Amino acid sequence: MHELTLAMTIVDMVVEEAERSNAGTVQEIELEVGVLSGVNADALEFALSLAMRNTVLENAFVLIVQTKGSGRCNQCDRVFAMTEIWTTCPGCNMPAGEILSGDAMRIVSLVVNDQEEIDSFALK
Numbered sequence: 274m275h276e277l278t279l280a281m282t283i284v285d286m287v288v289e290e291a292e293r294s295n296a297g298t299v300q301e302i303e304l305e306v307g308v309l310s311g312v313n314a315d316a317l318e319f320a321l322s323l324a325m326r327n328t329v330l331e332n333a334f335v336l337i338v339q340t341k342g343s344g345r346c347n348q349c350d351r352v353f354a355m356t357e358i359w360t361t362c363p364g365c366n367m368p369a370g371e372i373l374s375g376d377a378m379r380i381v382s383l384v385v386n387d388q389e390e391i392d393s394f395a396l397k
């Protein structure tokens with residue numbers, strides 16, 4: 274299960290970051306998951322609930338925000354919305370030559386201790 278590996282990576286990164294900032298507990302973690310990233314948000318949320326056990330994230334609230342996908346057509350240069358990796362150009366029906374957004378996932382922010390906020394770090 275791909276999401277479980279990912280969840281464990283996220284937890285490792287957050288634990289490391291929390292140690293670096295001397296955070297006792299993590300209250301909230303906000304993640305951004307692109308619709309084209311291949312990550313299933315529900316599966317990730319479930320995997321996180323398992324991976325977070327017995328860590329400083331144990332009681333953290335998980336917020337997952339899905340970001341929209343877009344791509345640019347190789348043929349006509351049109352920029353179009355993509356809901357799936359194989360969404361084709363509405364003008365010429367060609368696959369996107371370049372994905373512009375929605376293919377990544379990142380940790381947007383953490384809330385640690387009492388409302389102290391640590392800002393974004395990218396996951397890939």
Ligand SMILES: [Zn+2]
Nearest residue numbers: 346349362365
């Ligand atoms: Zn096109």
